[in-house]
Amino acid sequence: MNNNSQSLTYTQALEHLRAQALSKQSEEEVPLISALGRIVSSDQVAHRNVPVADNSAMDGYAINAEAQSASGQRFPVVGQTFAGHPFDRRLTEGQAIRIFTGAPIPEGCRFVAPQEDCEAEDGFVTVTRAFDEDSNIRRCGEDVRAGDTLVSRGTLLKPQHIGALAADGLATVPVRTPLRVGLLSTGDELVRPGNLLESGQIYDSNTFLLFGLLSSLPVNVTDLGILPDERDVVRERLTALQGTFDVIITSGGAGKGDADIVGQVVGELGNIEFWELAIKPGRPFMFGSINGCNFIGLPGNPVAAVVSFLSFARPFLLARAGAPFTEAEPVLLPAGFAIAGRRPGRREFLRAKRRFDGAGGEFVEKYRHDGSAQISSLTFADGLVVLEETLTDVTKGDPVPFIPFSQVGL
Structure with a gap:
């Protein structure tokens, strides 16, 4: 067991995960x-x-003539061609054929005139404007x-x-091959939706949040239910799961307190690092392994669990599955809010939404509260504003980094 009590920065945590995210997946x-x-x-x-042969980009007429002097000229229409049905002979100088989108370009054709730029009558077509050579011809290998x-x-x-x-x-x-991921919630207070709540209980939302987040990744997820706060039960369950999964993810119990039984048991069964990350929300984060199975412990508060998953678990799982290890790339947008006197030292993620002002300008509005248990902030937001470690103040209109949820599978 490696019990590292040092608080890690966001960047340090990512670098540690990057070093551990070695893909062991086979090929199929x-x-x-x-x-x-x-x-x-x-x-x-x-x-x-691609295309495998020259073909027409338009419905119109394939013509063998000087394209730039074609305006006003009248050409005899000597046939037609459709996609999948090549014209069987060469166009001679001054001839045209009716052609449809995707049809092979006949030998001798120098340009295609769209039908809206042509007037057809009595077996002839008149081109109403000039064109460039090769106009509306998709050449072989162009794509x-x-x-x-x-x-x-x-x-x-x-x-x-x-x-x-x-x-x-x-x-x-x-x-x-997909990663095999086991998903666990922890805590005596948790009850699955559909059951009646007793005093002191709450519904387990994290399983459903995380199951949805995992659905956009190349993994096979198994819902392993809720672990009670009982050391013997936790130890028995985690022992039985060894060798069954590539990664086990829990929510709740990721800290180092006396009630955080999962972390204690994982440390006994395998190798674990307890991370107190310098981020908000999501300070408690646990990463380790049990007999070759990676173990990720997320915070129990829903927003903290989502932020930790998007920031750390998602890039790790993608790399572990065989993709490059990549971080989200924020875009800079004007802040629609102000912050004064912020204490520096940790990276903070605010739930925020892109908005447009009356002049068509874009800005980000943050949620009214910053608590890590407020799941309503996730339904309000369409991304996260990132406040970096050294930042103390934000003036309305300042450019701030914004990570759209669409970039991270949410």
Whole structure:
């Protein structure tokens, strides 16, 4: 057991996690249709050009003529072509064919005139304006050339990646196996929704919050229920779970107090570092391992649990699953609030919402309260304002770092 009592900064905690986030996941081949949200295990290189042949970007007329002097000229229409049905001969000088979007460009075509710039009558078409050579022609390999890297190793596959791989003709893709994650809440006071509350009890919201956050990651999550504040039960449950999961995540019991039984038991069963982080909310954070299974202990207050998950657990889990270890990249927006006399020394995360003023300018409005138990602040917010360690004052209009929730899967 490594019991480190030193309070770590936000940056120090991330660097520690980065060093520990070594992917051990094996590789499997999965159908492309089910690869969304998985992590690619090797670079995916294009096998062919996209487009595979020159084709039309418009419905209109493919014409063999000088494009820049075409305005007012009248051309005989000698056929037509559709996507998937090439024209069977070369266009000679001064000829045109009716062409539709995606149709192969016939040999001899020098430009495509959109139908709205043409007047068709009695087997002829008149072009109403001049064009540049190659206008409205999508050339072979214009989008992707054979040998280009379509998707890099470690990429979390999104719909656009799936589309690029499909355009290359792939039916399957090699990906990392999902992390097996066990999720536990802790505390005698917790009751699952749907049950009646007794005196001193509250509903367990963290399981549902964290389950939702984990759903955007390449993991298979198992809800392991609620652990009571009983050392023997906690020890028995955690012992039984060894070898079953790659990562176990708990909420509550992450501190070093007498009532924080989970941390005590994890320290006895494996190797644990207790972190008192210099952040707000989310000061108590626990990271360690039990027989090769990583263990993450989040704070019990819902907002603190979410901030800790987004800041530390999410980048660790992504890297552990095979993606690069990356931090959120804030954007700078004017503050719609003021803060005076803030005590420096820790990084603070305020729940905030992007707003627009009457002139179209953008700013961020912070939630009216900063408490770490106020789940209403999460439904109000669409991101987090970051107050860095050295900051003491914020004047209304000052640029402040803002992390949109959309950037971190929330």
